[in-house]
Amino acid sequence: MKNEKAIVVFSGGQDSTTCLFWAKKQFSEVEAVTFDYGQRHNEEIECAKKIAKELEVPHHILDMELLNQLAPNALTRKEEAITHEEGELPSTFVPGRNLLFLSFAGILARQVGAKHIVTGVCETDFSGYPDCRDIFIKSLNVTLNLSMDDTFVIHTPLMWIDKAETWKLADELGALDYIREKTLTCYNGIIGDGCGECPACLLRKRGLNEYLKEKGDIE
Numbered sequence: 001m002k003n004e005k006a007i008v009v010f011s012g013g014q015d016s017t018t019c020l021f022w023a024k025k026q027f028s029e030v031e032a033v034t035f036d037y038g039q040r041h042n043e044e045i046e047c048a049k050k051i052a053k054e055l056e057v058p059h060h061i062l063d064m065e066l067l068n069q070l071a072p073n074a075l076t077r078k079e080e081a082i083t084h085e086e087g088e089l090p091s092t093f094v095p096g097r098n099l100l101f102l103s104f105a106g107i108l109a110r111q112v113g114a115k116h117i118v119t120g121v122c123e124t125d126f127s128g129y130p131d132c133r134d135i136f137i138k139s140l141n142v143t144l145n146l147s148m149d150d151t152f153v154i155h156t157p158l159m160w161i162d163k164a165e166t167w168k169l170a171d172e173l174g175a176l177d178y179i180r181e182k183t184l185t186c187y188n189g190i191i192g193d194g195c196g197e198c199p200a201c202l203l204r205k206r207g208l209n210e211y212l213k214e215k216g217d218i219e
């Protein structure tokens with residue numbers, strides 16, 4: 001374990017909670033940051049708070065209401081339906097979200113003396129979000145370092161793995177049951193296995209079933 005400090009960008013969902021467990025294994029000190037941008041469900045913030053407390057991780061919640069003001073979309077407005085047309089970005093896309101979140105995470109990292117920033121972005125289950133791409137993260141890493149004359153390292157442990165492999169990683173970290181029961185991925189705001197029907201639940205469930213099958217836990 002590196003005797004260094006990391007900030008984890010943390011939403012209380014499956015991916016970022018897996019990253020939080022991963023970071024706790026990698027670094028001697030870990031803090032989490034959650035962005036409050038008027039998510040569809042306030043449960044998301046409450047869920048993140050609860051997990052950070054249970055894992056004894058100092059937790060920063062930053063107000064990003066501004067993002068909702070600039071770019072209303074299906075993740076922030078209940079009246080906007082979640083849709084994904086062929087060849088288009090899904091309606092859940094929030095333009096500039098990771099650019100802003102990771103920049104603020106960098107400023108926070110600087111304040112708390114952390115060199116490492118961990119984010120659960122991933123190119124594999126790619127919904128077409130341009131700011132989840134590896135090249136964007138690498139580019140932003142350079143920009144952050146130049147902007148603050150610093151040497152941050154952005155870590156993306158999930159970048160090249162799919163949902164089944166993310167469950168496998170959770171299992172290897174001894175956190176599969178915890179993540180399955182306590183995290184919130186569902187667009188309808190239901191913790192754990194969720195509503196089972198929204199796109200986020202379907203992706204999560206498909207990955208979990210694939211992993212459990214591979215492991216031999218289910219037929």
Ligand SMILES: [Zn+2]
Nearest residue numbers: 186195198201
């Ligand atoms: Zn759901």
